[in-house]
Amino acid sequence: MIPAKFAYRRAATVDEALALLAEHGDDAKLIAGGHSLLPLMKLRFAAPEVVVDIAPLTELKFVRLDGDEVVIGALSRYHDLQRDPVLAQHAPLLAHAAGTVGDPQVRHRGTIGGSLAHADAAADLPAVVLATGGTLVARGPSGERRIPAREFFLGPFTTPLEPDELLTEIRLPSRAGLGWAFEKFTRRAIDWAIVGVAVTGHAVGLINMGGTPLRATATERALAAGTPAAEAALLAAEDTAPPDEPHATPDYRRHLARVLTARALARAEAS
Ligand SMILES: Cc1cc2nc3c(=O)[nH]c(=O)nc-3n(C[C@H](O)[C@H](O)[C@H](O)COP(=O)(O)OP(=O)(O)OC[C@H]3O[C@@H](n4cnc5c(N)ncnc54)[C@H](O)[C@@H]3O)c2cc1C
Structure with a gap:
């Protein structure tokens, strides 16, 4: 077309x-x-x-450390994030997840800002930024504002960004030394996730389990109360509303969420 x-x-x-x-x-x-x-x-x-x-905006292509936060320019591409040494140390979950997006062509063109602004619940980085407790920085005619990731994903493809605003930065608290894991279940290697799970410490982000990226809050609460990871993972699909598609029913997705969360928590604990 x-x-x-x-x-x-x-x-x-x-x-x-x-x-x-x-x-x-x-x-x-x-x-x-x-x-x-x-x-x-x-x-x-x-x-x-x-x-x-806005692809030529080199001023928004950077990764730097600011105190205990990693700051990522919105025009940074997946390919750059995948290889960035600051991210490797302070946000390894994000660096790894960026390397699983699509294929090399997608990773050489697609940007973190574009992925977040597009707000597709099936995308990888929104759930990672949500699980990491990130903040998005937007600039508009009346200046700059900061939007916590938990307030950014309002619905399918819907964010609080105004038409005259531009996403400039993503700020993530450093997660250096914390266990992490990323599980992405796909039909083919380069596909979008049927379901994905992003774990950093005791925070669990879910991909494609509703109209927006989600946190597995029941699992997180159980982990905080000292429940063993394998048991807490059984709660991963609580309060989710997974989409119904010919190749993956909601029940199948709930099953995947539990299995992938158990695997991710075990790997995060071992890392
Ligand atoms: C074949 C294929 C496979 C893919 N596989 C995956 C996958 O496995 N996982 C995954 O997560 N994604 C996947 N994607 C999507 C890909 O990651 C996109 O690159 C990403 O969703 C959007 O980033 P972009 O820079 O291309 O944004 P664009 O397409 O340029 O823009 C997307 C939207 O964001 C807005 N926007 C862009 N930048 C900003 C900004 N700085 N401030 C405000 N608004 C902005 C635009 O106006 C537009 O509405 C795939 C895409 C393709 C084509």
Whole structure:
């Protein structure tokens, strides 16, 4: 399919991108890696009149340590995250999960900011950022605001970002030395997760178990109360609403969530 006609504008700085968003309002859409937006445009689920290309914003491509937080520029690509030495030490769960996204082409183009802003419950990094207790930084015409990840994923493909706002940074508390594990169950190696589980310490994030990325709160509470991991994992599907699809029923997904959580907790404890 061919997208509807649109105007292409290229932003060289964050200020320029914000000015273009302010100028065109609801008619404009940012494009970063394009690996979610372009398929939507080709299917005509999205038809922005103006596409603002932020891929050239090198000022948002970085990973650095700020006290006990890791700060990641929103335009950082999966491929860079996978190999970053700061992440390897302070957020190894995120670095590892970035390396499991799609295929090499997707990882060389897709960005962490694009993945979070797109807010697909089947995506990998939103659940990782949620489990890590991250904060998202957005910039708009009235300045900067910080949104905790637990308040960011409002519903399927829905976030509190305004049309004139740009995600600039993701801030994660350092998890250096903490046990972690990532389990992604797919039909083929490069597929999206049918179900995924991200564990860091006693925090458990769930992929594709509802309309948004979720925390397995019943499991987390049980772990905090001293319940053995294998027993706590049996609660992983509590309060979830997994999607019903021809290749994976909700019951099958609940089963996967329990099994993958048990595996991830065991691996995290051993790491
Ligand atoms: C074949 C294929 C396989 C894939 N497999 C996986 C997978 O296994 N796991 C997975 O998690 N994902 C997968 N993806 C999705 C991929 O990770 C996308 O790259 C990602 O979801 C979006 O990032 P992007 O930079 O391409 O965003 P874009 O497509 O450019 O943008 C997506 C949305 O985010 C908005 N946006 C982008 N950047 C910002 C910003 N800085 N501030 C505010 N809004 C912004 C855009 O306006 C748009 O609405 C796959 C995609 C493809 C095509």
